[in-house]
Amino acid sequence: MEAPPVTVMPVTGGTINMMEYLLQGSVLDLALESLLHRLRGLCDNMEPETFTDHELVYLLKGQQGNPFILRARRALSHPNAPWHLRYLGQPEVGDKNRYALVRNCVDVAASHSLPEFLNEMGFRMDHEFVTSGHIFRKGAMKVVVCNVSRVQLPGNTENTERMSNSHLVELSVLAPAGQDTVSEDMRSFAEQLKPLIHLEKIDPSKQRH
């Protein structure tokens, strides 16, 4: 099992061994309303939440050529909220018995000086993007429906351009390592969204080229 380098491990344990189970898909803008409608029906009864986040992906290059990656996120709609620093491990596709992608996941809240801090540590920003969309919850499951926009000028989140006419849909659950049963709940939930969208475990390494 991969773990973040000891140097950046947070001192407080607790969430250190959490795994993120993930299914991904997308929905065309034409069918977005139908999907949101269905999610409102399927998910926990709550006021639908929207968000607009700016994500900056930082690299720390090691001598082996494999950079260490950290993701810093801030909510554009809540400028005073803390930043969100996230480490994501290598995704494991696993076998047919596990229905979701699994990756190590460490979430930390951070102060607004996070970019400067990361820079001082030797991290460099590799790329950034803006996501904006809706969050739904059903029990431990989280459903995020969002569009992804390029940032035209570095750091300027006013001037962005949509990637495509589709919204990214992610169904995720945070659970301690080894609790593969959560992936079955995720699969049955994903089944209920067919044929509108297909949520699958997509191996990102295959999308590289």
Place this chain on the structure above:
Amino acid sequence: NDRSSRVFQQREEKQLEASVDTLISLVAHVKNALQSFIAKLENEYERLTWPSVLDNFALLSGQLNTINRLLKNEKTPSFRSQVIIPLVLSQERDDDLAKLTEKRVPVFSHEIVPDYLRTKPDPEVEEQEKQLSAEAARIGPDAAQKQIQTLNKMCSNLLEKLNNPREDRDAESAASRQNKASFNPSDTNALVAAVAFGKGLSKCRPPGPVAPGIPGQGPMMSGGPTLQQVTIGGAAGQQAGMGGPVAPQQLGQPGKIPSSIKTNIKSASGSIHPYNR
């Protein structure tokens, strides 16, 4: 003269009494018929046939007609001109009254009297009714006929739609299945790749001299591969780094980092990487 008027009065009173008695007995008939019908509906609904339900309705309708005929009869004194005044209102329970009304009205109080002795609707309701009938009178018979026709047309259209729902719905869902894909797999892949490692997103260049015309060769890029160029299947390599002999060196480094970074920023040509040794 005085005597004849008294005789007349007496005769009228007798007539009134007789017609009230008839009315009471007719209402009692209706009540009995209703009671037995309700009892049948409640207890024998499994065996009850539609013709017998219709029979019951016919019986009720006949009895109501009889009451109507009696009220319209010339010999029946006009009940409308009779006035009923509640003489005593009381909060006390009245056993006689309860018995008379089959325990429906146990108390003759100010609360229930207005409801039971009411002969006209509430003033507001009366006012509304007046407005409605005035409005109805304003529309000419031709216009009314037209409106009736339109309504009938709409109703029959609606009925038609309700009667053949399957055809329409099948056609609709088939159309939506054929014409509108709700998702696009290549968009999915593009979005996943963008969020995972920034594929298709513009790479960031730190401020500084960038060689014009040579994209992707900014100062930061030359030190190592971009995220997109690195194979993600590098878990094993990192693991080796963690457990291998290199790890202690990494751990021992933090003190050095700031100075080497400064060097790096200054040397914008980028030939020196902080971790290249």
